[in-house]
Amino acid sequence: MTLVIIKALHLFAAFAWMAGLWYYPRLLIYQREQYDQGQKIVLLQIMARRLMSAILMPAMMFSLVFGFWLAIMGGYFSEGWFHAKLLCIAILVALSIYFAVLGRKMRNGVFPLSSKQLRYLNEIPTVILFAILFFVVVYPML
Numbered sequence: 001m002t003l004v005i006i007k008a009l010h011l012f013a014a015f016a017w018m019a020g021l022w023y024y025p026r027l028l029i030y031q032r033e034q035y036d037q038g039q040k041i042v043l044l045q046i047m048a049r050r051l052m053s054a055i056l057m058p059a060m061m062f063s064l065v066f067g068f069w070l071a072i073m074g075g076y077f078s079e080g081w082f083h084a085k086l087l088c089i090a091i092l093v094a095l096s097i098y099f100a101v102l103g104r105k106m107r108n109g110v111f112p113l114s115s116k117q118l119r120y121l122n123e124i125p126t127v128i129l130f131a132i133l134f135f136v137v138v139y140p141m142l
Contacts, residue, residue, distance in 0.1 A: 003073055010066035017063045018129055020056030021092065024048060024099050025122035031106055032115045045107050052100055060096050064089070081139040088132045095124060 027048040076082040
């Protein structure tokens with residue numbers, strides 16, 4: 001029973017983390033486009049900061065904690081698919097940190113990426129999620 005509860009908490013946190021990873025770059029794109037048009041971006045910056053600090057980062061931390069707890073209880077560290085998943089998770093953690101740094105720079109008036117570059121960056125979490133789902137659901141059955 002404990003394993004099921006931990007798995008549910010891990011999935012809930014992972015869903016919230018992914019939602020943040022999909023929405024946060026959109027807020028950065030909107031900031032960049034509004035800035036380029038000379039419009040105010042204060043509200044978008046507040047929304048992005050709150051999303052990062054109240055949802056994205058806490059969900060990432062809970063997902064990692066419950067995920068590692070689940071891996072220990074399930075004995076997954078010796079499985080090849082789990083190593084591949086860990087690589088994908090490391091990429092998502094790095095991406096989350098990069099988004100936080102990028103958001104901080106944009107709040108300070110530095111816009112290092114164009115709207116088009118931000119749009120490409122916005123697609124990375126989807127590709128990584130696809131890989132994770134493949135490694136967790138399909139690969140162990142092969």
